[in-house]
Amino acid sequence: MRIFLKVWRQSGPRAAGELVDYTVEHVSPDMSFLEMLDVVNEGLIAAGRDPIAFDSDCREGICGACGFLVNGVPHGPDPGTTVCQLHMRRFKDNDRLVLEPWRAKAFPLVKDLVVDRSALDRIVQAGGYTSVNVGGAPDGNAILIPGPVVEQAMDSAACIGCGACVAACKNASAVLFTSSKISHLALLPQGQVERGRRAIAMVDRHDTEGFGSCSNEGECEAVCPKEISIDNIARMNREYFRAVLAR
Ligand code: SF4
Numbered sequence: 001m002r003i004f005l006k007v008w009r010q011s012g013p014r015a016a017g018e019l020v021d022y023t024v025e026h027v028s029p030d031m032s033f034l035e036m037l038d039v040v041n042e043g044l045i046a047a048g049r050d051p052i053a054f055d056s057d058c059r060e061g062i063c064g065a066c067g068f069l070v071n072g073v074p075h076g077p078d079p080g081t082t083v084c085q086l087h088m089r090r091f092k093d094n095d096r097l098v099l100e101p102w103r104a105k106a107f108p109l110v111k112d113l114v115v116d117r118s119a120l121d122r123i124v125q126a127g128g129y130t131s132v133n134v135g136g137a138p139d140g141n142a143i144l145i146p147g148p149v150v151e152q153a154m155d156s157a158a159c160i161g162c163g164a165c166v167a168a169c170k171n172a173s174a175v176l177f178t179s180s181k182i183s184h185l186a187l188l189p190q191g192q193v194e195r196g197r198r199a200i201a202m203v204d205r206h207d208t209e210g211f212g213s214c215s216n217e218g219e220c221e222a223v224c225p226k227e228i229s230i231d232n233i234a235r236m237n238r239e240y241f242r243a244v245l246a247r
């Protein structure tokens with residue numbers, strides 16, 4: 001296949017950016033999207049030009065490192081799929097694709113398609129953990145948890161912190177991310193001791209980082225590669241109000 005790319009190129013946070021055209025020949029349908037970009041970069045390096053900067057690590061849809069907009073859609077057109085798991089067979093010969101970085105105030109641009117998502121790490125640092133001393137590893141069946149509760153908690157825990165929900169939201173809100181982390185621990189017995197303090201600290205950190213508020217559009221859920229439900233946002237709001245009223 002031949003693919004026409006328009007890629008956002010910006011050499012640094014304060015440099016001017018622009019969309020640059022690339023024509024990619026001989027694209028195999030079996031290539032992943034990032035392998036196609038690897039081939040583009042090999043050509044740029046061979047020509048003595050600056051390769052396109054983009055993030056990736058596992059390339060298996062589990063680490064959350066990858067992510068950019070493909071024709072305006074975070075992670076591209078396949079639902080429930082990270083851009084590293086997107087394959088070129090999804091596209092047609094002579095397709096035109098525009099690649100842009102996540103755009104949000106809380107995600108400052110580093111270079112080209114790479115943004116700094118450490119604001120999400122700081123939300124987790126604010127309370128996304130248990131700090132109770134539980135001694136040695138307990139027996140697996142020592143704390144009995146109903147199956148449906150485990151399923152709900154694990155569904156929430158599936159968030160990989162990619163930031164696509166922020167990129168899709170017109171308010172650049174990170175509440176789908178924050179609520180999945182709060183829900184995961186609020187649902188489990190191990191998370192009860194710090195439950196209220198955690199909800200307040202993580203929501204406050206979310207706001208301090210400059211993410212916007214939720215207006216219930218559902219765009220975040222639609223693009224989330226892990227199909228995190230917006231039910232988590234309703235739970236986060238309940239957790240937050242309960243904690244505020246109790247203090
Ligand atoms: S909620 Fe989904 S889109 Fe948002 S950071 Fe987690 S995995 Fe990515």
Ligand code: FES
Pocket residue numbers: 055056057058059060061062063064065066067082083084085
């Ligand atoms: S590179 Fe790890 S999820 Fe895409």
